[in-house]
Every structure is written in C-alpha cells, then in structure tokens.
Amino acid sequence: MxxxxxxxxxxxxxxxxxxxxxxxxxxxxxxxxxxxxxxAIRRNKKQDMNDGIKGTIDEELYDVMYYVLALANIYGVDMESCAYEKEKLNRIRWDRVTEL
Known part of the structure; x- marks a missing residue:
C-alpha cells in the first residue's frame, strides 16, 4: 500500500x-x-469492528476532508504546502515550540 x-x-x-x-x-x-x-459526534458514534464505518465520526471526518481537498483542487491550493505555511504562522501566534 x-x-x-x-x-x-x-x-x-x-x-x-x-x-x-x-x-x-x-x-x-x-x-x-x-x-x-x-x-455523528452528537451520537458519539465511533467505528467498531462489528458495525463498520458507515455513519460514524470516522466516516464523516473523512468525507469533510475529501470535500476540503476537492475544493482545494478547484482553487489550485496545494494543501500540504499550505499546512506547512499555516503552521509557521500558528507557531508564532500560539508560541509553539515544535515544527510540523
């Protein structure tokens, strides 16, 4: 994989x-x-081995991420590069010690 x-x-x-x-x-x-x-969060529905991922927080978090990345593609935003740049700002703003 x-x-x-x-x-x-x-x-x-x-x-x-x-x-x-x-x-x-x-x-x-x-x-x-x-x-x-x-x-899913309101119901606190998490994935387990018996029921699978359908309707869980796990599935819905992925779906949100999927459409964020689909929108990034539409607007030509490289989200991996964006994450590094945004975290540089967050380190200053929130006085973080570690780098991404």
Missing part, C-alpha cells in the same frame, strides 16, 4: 473527481458532510 500523504490524497481526488463547473457543488457537499459529522 502506498504511503498516504495529504498530497497523495489530494492528487487521487483530483484524478477521480474534478470538475471546475462543480465548485459550488463541492462546497454544498462539504456543508452537508459537516452536518453529518455534527450528528
């Missing part, structure tokens, strides 16, 4: 699900998935 990085996942999503005309749709799906995540 290939190592999963933010960059790899973002490229995978771009290869399999990229439509410039659907930017509003990706945003609407993100909002929908955030609502589903809220419901």
């Amino acid at each position: 290939k190592e999963l990085t933010i960059r790899h996942l973002q490229e995978y999503i771009k290869t399999n699900d990229f439509d410039l005309e659907w930017s509003n749709g990706y945003f609407q799906k993100l909002i929908e998935e955030v609502g589903e995540l809220s419901e």
